[in-house]
Amino acid sequence: MGRKKLIKRPLFWVILIFVFLMGVILYFVLFFPKFLVSNIEVYGNEKLKSEDIINTIDIKREFIGISSNSIFITNTDAIEKDIKSKFPLIESADVQKKFPDTIILTVTERKQFAVFCSQDDRCFAIDENGIIFEELKSPPQDLILLKKDLISEEIFLGQGVIEKSMI
Numbered sequence: 001m002g003r004k005k006l007i008k009r010p011l012f013w014v015i016l017i018f019v020f021l022m023g024v025i026l027y028f029v030l031f032f033p034k035f036l037v038s039n040i041e042v043y044g045n046e047k048l049k050s051e052d053i054i055n056t057i058d059i060k061r062e063f064i065g066i067s068s069n070s071i072f073i074t075n076t077d078a079i080e081k082d083i084k085s086k087f088p089l090i091e092s093a094d095v096q097k098k099f100p101d102t103i104i105l106t107v108t109e110r111k112q113f114a115v116f117c118s119q120d121d122r123c124f125a126i127d128e129n130g131i132i133f134e135e136l137k138s139p140p141q142d143l144i145l146l147k148k149d150l151i152s153e154e155i156f157l158g159q160g161v162i163e164k165s166m167i
Helices: 002-008 010-031 050-056 076-086
Strands: 039-043 061-063 066-068 090-098 102-109 114-117 123-126 132-136 144-147
Touching (some): 002 010, 010 066, 076 090, 076 102
Parallel strands (some): 039 102, 114 144
Antiparallel strands (some): 061 066, 090 102, 123 132
16 A cells, blocks of 8 residues: 555656656766767877877776766866876877767977986986986987986986976
């Protein structure tokens, strides 16, 4: 008898329809093929290959325990941060969503300002901010050559080795 009363109540039907509609909307947001990221465009790269950048981008995200590559839940800030950490050559990255299924990535590569050589004669290209971004086999003769003794410091790409104010 209690179930029949529950089914006859309008509030029950309102809640049931609301839950059903939320499920349909969630399906469209997460799984509708038209909204799944299927195209990534890269602009501004000169030295790096677009394919290399695209292959490192992880579009899939989790939303309430469900994994999807829907454009609606794509985290552009995380993609920017991830690309900059994986590619020291990239100075800045801007990620935009272009509906319904495209991610546009505009990168700015670092420009070589000088050559930095450590005490073990390893040389690196550095930008105007003192960030090393590429190891050089032989330093070009037409650029400023900076040397610094880094006692027991390991050098890695993306590291700032000289203060911008000293350059």
